[in-house]
Amino acid sequence: MTKSKLNLDTNKIAKARELSKQISAPVQEYIEKNTTVAIERTTLRMMGADGVDSNGVPIPNKVVDQIGDNLCYGATKYYINALLKKGLSPEELNIEIGNGLDITKLDFVDFSFIEDKAQELVEIFASKVKANVAFREEKVHKYKEKENSPLLYLIVATGNIYEDVKQAQAAAKQGADIIAVIRTTGQSLLDFVPYGPTTEGFGGTYATQENFKIMRKALDETGDEIGKYIRLVNYCSGLCMPEIAVMGALERLDMMLNDSMYGILFRDINMYRTFVDQKFSRMINSFAGIVINSGEDNYLTTSDAVEKAYTVTASQFINERFAYESGLPAKLMGLGHAFEMNPDIKNGFLLEMAQAQMASEIFPEAPLKYMPPTKYMTGDIFKGLAMNTLFNFIAKSTNQGILLLGMLTEAIHTPFMQDRFLGVANAKYVLNNIADFSDDIEYKKDGIMQTRAKVVLDETIEFLEEINKTNLFNAIEGKMFAEVSRPKNGGKGLEGVAEKAEDYYNPFYTYLENELNIVKGN
Amino acid sequence: MTKSKLNLDTNKIAKARELSKQISAPVQEYIEKNTTVAIERTTLRMMGADGVDSNGVPIPNKVVDQIGDNLCYGATKYYINALLKKGLSPEELNIEIGNGLDITKLDFVDFSFIEDKAQELVEIFASKVKANVAFREEKVHKYKEKENSPLLYLIVATGNIYEDVKQAQAAAKQGADIIAVIRTTGQSLLDFVPYGPTTEGFGGTYATQENFKIMRKALDETGDEIGKYIRLVNYCSGLCMPEIAVMGALERLDMMLNDSMYGILFRDINMYRTFVDQKFSRMINSFAGIVINSGEDNYLTTSDAVEKAYTVTASQFINERFAYESGLPAKLMGLGHAFEMNPDIKNGFLLEMAQAQMASEIFPEAPLKYMPPTKYMTGDIFKGLAMNTLFNFIAKSTNQGILLLGMLTEAIHTPFMQDRFLGVANAKYVLNNIADFSDDIEYKKDGIMQTRAKVVLDETIEFLEEINKTNLFNAIEGKMFAEVSRPKNGGKGLEGVAEKAEDYYNPFYTYLENELNIVKGN
Amino acid sequence: MMIRPYGDTLNDGAVQLSFTLPVAHCAKADEAAIIYTKKLGFKEVEVVHSNPLSDEFTFFVVYGKTDISIDYDKVVVEEVEKSLDFYGVNNFIKEHIERKIVVVGACSGTDAHTVGIDAIMNMKGFDQHYGLERYPMIEAYNLGAQIPNEELIKKAVELKADAILISQIVTQKEVHIQNLTEFIELLEAEGLRSKMVVCAGGPRIGNKLALELGYDAGFGRGTYPENVASFIVEKMHERGMK
Amino acid sequence: MMIRPYGDTLNDGAVQLSFTLPVAHCAKADEAAIIYTKKLGFKEVEVVHSNPLSDEFTFFVVYGKTDISIDYDKVVVEEVEKSLDFYGVNNFIKEHIERKIVVVGACSGTDAHTVGIDAIMNMKGFDQHYGLERYPMIEAYNLGAQIPNEELIKKAVELKADAILISQIVTQKEVHIQNLTEFIELLEAEGLRSKMVVCAGGPRIGNKLALELGYDAGFGRGTYPENVASFIVEKMHERGMK
């Protein structure tokens, strides 16, 4: 980071952080007391539960269904008990379960055997993930100098994983550093993760472990060919946050869309469910060295970007806090924001620049994820290209970390191959042409940009204070975010939450808490 | 002008101005001693000589041909003598000349009659031009607030004046402030001005007085319709500099391409001829309140814009000096420069911005004419649009006066109507979106931009010193400009220069010298 | 009047195209792009730019001219008339229908884009044009997004809707056509089609398409609430719905 | 192999177009743009953007899909082979022609664009590729721009040229075709055609066009000096010019 351009009051920043901490406290308390079907399915996957039965129901879902009301004890002991009792490997056990075995019907072995086996499975899991982390670190280090700064992020979204591969490899060759496979419409509302390679989807491709594997392999190949480590992104939002996170950890994804409140606000998922799920998902991401991407840009697709800029900043603080509580270091926090102001605003560029610079000064270590114009994009692809050009300008000159490339056809269709190319070409031109612009200028004292940042920060603090006063649950219900009200007991997935029993058992959760030095009840 | 961003040494700027003055001195000396066929034809036109004979030869050319070697006495007295002797109006006399009358064959009336008549004709001419100036001032004042800043300048170039009108009116409605009718290929090499409305040309439309009139009328109409004064531009470069200038003065053009050395360097017109002609053309432009546009951009179409940036700045100083010598005030000096660096240069944007800002700080009152990228434009219209976007960005943030809009199809064809529209739309978006950016930033002390400007200014001074040492004529011959050598007695049009006789008579020239307070032999 | 594209001269037929071909970038690929564009009916074709997108794909920017023209006088546009404004609509209802009308709207199927239907229905409206909720003579129910067709029909019946508004934004792989068709079929199956004015809308929805699919009208980009409101009330009046 | 454009699925035939129609901006104009694009052979046509350019002209951005395809295997490209480099050319001349060859170049007619011909001929060359003047086995004369055809031929005869290079940059209203044709006719009239290798070049000049006009080859955008040099020397050798 270069020295401050905005001259923000550091006490105010500290104040906002303190407020976020207070805001998250009651939520953390709730989280610690509860588990969910998703968390248990995740734990099952960590042990090796996988595959589907003849009706296509995933094994982890079957097991959780079998466990039913006993979920409060955690799924681990049931699965391990079955492994021991049956003397099977996880792969073998999965087949049995698929064929109808109800593992809750088995007698329990002595708990110490379960603990020993758990120990062994935790280690197997941990070593796989650690190997992935090590592999990534080596490649990133090796190919470092070819990376763009910010990293260029492109999406593919054909619905067909094999078409996605073609598009992704082409995108990588064109200069992308990061490929995100957009998920099909509505997957976040599924309370299971589909299985195997998939070739149909609307507006995106199913997130499945097999699809992850296929794309990972393809990008590794292309990466080695062009001498670059190509990062792979998917989404662990929705009803399967931790489950998809663990699939990503196992298949060496590098980034995950993962916001602490996105599902609540934008997918109408129950807030309790989301809060509990998001923590475990972030613990997994943290352990796997996966950069999370938060979804502040979504606020601006429905709210005005000038008026409601403070909701973005406030959400960044809240996301940061929840991330810390999950043991996630700042360097893995791809906090989001977006260039979404009406292009007709006089001095809109200055307001956008102030906002982007503010994020960069408040979260200096976070690889900020900067989203391109979408809402004000129209069928006028030429205007759109100009907007993308200024967006790239701001991204570079405010030191963003992750640059989602704007598509000139944003208002028309999911990207064509050529659209993506034009996006990369534009970014590369701008990034290189203005490389050191940021270092070469200063912002005028109390000018438009400094004033704007100050105002937004003040509004943010005011907003956080209000939230803190009513508490976060009430604030969400009270329509304080994104202009929607989400009733506490409304939305999808509340039935999947279970209060933990006294002797709830989840050695994976505990292992991660220890590894990540998460202090409970703070 | 806001305060200096570049922190340029004002002594150096003064030094460069002093050098330019020294450089121009011997040239002025030459200019004062000579007249040209173009100057005499211009004077004839001021008196009313116009029209063509049955072979299409313009009357002013016929008269000058008749005068032949006696040109050193000036054409005025011959034409006025004929008016008096024949008792005809100019219109009637033109017809006679067209029909074969040789006015040099007439006996001379008493010179005092000629002087009286000259007095009368000068006043008729002056009052027409003054009426034009007053008209323009009133309209500009009335419609001021709708103008863009910088003024948006668009070209039309169909070759057919009637098509040009359509395109120009559309362009004005789209938001252009200025319309330039590009001249047909090669007109600068004609030693006469074609007559009447024209419908054929390559890469542009003939500059004729009738075409001026047609376009002026059309733009006035559209202007009144949309509540804006639309400025009209044409070219008085080439072998007819002053002649076209006077046509522009009479038809109320508002700007003229008019460089002191362009014809020499880029059209291989003889240097003596050009220097003599340019002075009178600029006197006329000055009197008519016409903003001149100099052609520094042309250097960069053949030389590298980074390496030879100083030639642009040097030429600006020289053009300024020659303009002052012609009585032209700074506010009419549309000194030129261009955004022509290779788009692949790292930090190219900073170098361009430094150059543009430098021009703006050195010539604070001049309405600088900023030319868009042309040389590095390719068939990749999307890349081209991005380059134009950054170009517009610099134009606004360095306070340029006249913005020639970039065309995304620059490398392909002369503009389509839609290309022009896209150019305006892009400029309007950028100008509004970054409106006060310039005021909101400062340049880092001794940063890339400040250093670059300093270096270019130093190189400029060095270059001017060299020119001054060898003198301008030798410098041009010696290939010091634009990487071409132009021999002193080479190029077109030298035969049209005549040394003035002791009793050379040109009351129009004298009138303008007085009106413009031009001090001779300084 | 026969018309064709205009570059800088009337009827020059100049058009800009860009596309990708599934071939490697080379001189042969450029030639293929020229031949291809000629096959589309262009002449004086110029590949002004081409570059590889990968080893198997090349992108082209092409300019060409064409003699193909159409008769503008024969173009028929089934444009929805934009007759009444906010006040006009309310007065029209008072005068001709003599009761409040009920309008139910949703973004249906798996489509989660609420902004469009909100622009039409919400109180605050869109671009300084009030939404239907603000119309005193309209009872407007905005069901939001991702509403299955069955549910939408159920709700409409429950609320005694006079008109149903359906928004469809995602059109990839023609998903909107499927969904809009299914809706109309369901409605007809239940014998409700003739009892309600049914409109579709979205940035890729045209009136023509909507009519083809069996809707009363379709509304594309840039629609204002009063556009659809006028249509509904006039249609109701025309049909004698009271 | 049959090919057609690719958007995001093989053979989807997706193409972007933009053009202006000489009609006022209105719904009918949009419809006309759709009909027009369909007449060009597109389906699923969408006018994604339109706006007025004046009271009489409207600009459209259109996306469409087409079934039209071409057979890539049948595409023949008369590409000039780019065989030799700077050293190769000089050695080839030494070995096969055994004397220095003379090349005269100009940007002819009223065309004043020197940069292209300079890039090919001048010492310093272009993009780190030496120009012909630097070739030890080539005597290169660059006559500059705006050279009338007669003068060019006269000079070529005077200098005993083995090859003539003509650059044409301005192509508006096909002025380059006129000029290039006139040159070849003059050359033939003087009985010189067969005695010289004659090449044309410029950003809008293709090999195909040049061959049609009676030239030995044409060179487009991105040509390097060695490309034309190799062509000349191989052609001379082929013709047995010594």
Ligand code: B12
């Ligand atoms: C905002 C937005 C989102 C937001 C939506 C938030 C919300 N609450 O609505 C979020 C981020 C959630 C989102 C998600 C997705 N989106 Co989205 N999104 C957009 C975006 C940027 C703007 C849409 C918008 O708000 N427009 C403004 C409104 C006012 O315009 P409008 O909808 O056209 O409505 C007007 C008219 O059409 C008309 N109208 C509309 N409906 C109706 C109905 C009636 C009856 C009438 C009379 C009129 C009418 O009146 C309105 C006012 O004039 C567009 C791109 C763009 N710039 O258009 C992409 C876009 C629509 N999204 C797209 C996609 C693919 C998705 C996803 C599927 C991506 C993914 N895989 O995750 C998801 C999933 C959503 C789902 N399940 O449907 C694609 C659709 C491609 C296509 N043609 O199929 C687009 C075009 C982006 C792209 N290029 O890929 N998106």
Ligand code: B12
């Ligand atoms: C620089 C330039 C000028 C300069 C020229 C300076 C000079 N000394 O050459 C100036 C400012 C003087 C100028 C003037 C005009 N120009 Co001009 N100019 C350009 C510009 C910006 C770049 C051309 C260039 O230098 N390219 C770089 C060189 C290296 O590329 P190249 O010429 O293509 O050459 C390469 C190949 O084509 C090939 N090649 C070329 N010739 C030959 C010959 C042989 C034998 C071989 C083997 C190869 C070969 O090899 C070269 C290296 O790879 C273009 C726009 C653009 N970006 O292309 C417009 C452009 C060419 N100009 C144009 C016009 C219309 C004009 C004017 C007529 C405008 C006017 N009315 O005033 C005038 C008049 C000129 C005249 N009488 O011809 C139009 C032409 C439109 C058309 N297709 O007809 C263009 C496209 C701009 C536009 N969109 O309007 N121009």
Ligand SMILES: Cc1ncc(COP(=O)(O)O)c(C=O)c1O
């Ligand atoms: C954090 C986050 N998660 C998920 C998504 C989209 O995924 P889905 O449609 O599956 O909810 C987004 C999209 O913008 C997002 O920002």
Ligand SMILES: Cc1ncc(COP(=O)(O)O)c(C=O)c1O
């Ligand atoms: C000063 C000046 N005059 C004239 C021209 C062009 O006109 P012509 O081709 O008639 O010389 C230019 C073009 O760039 C110019 O800069």
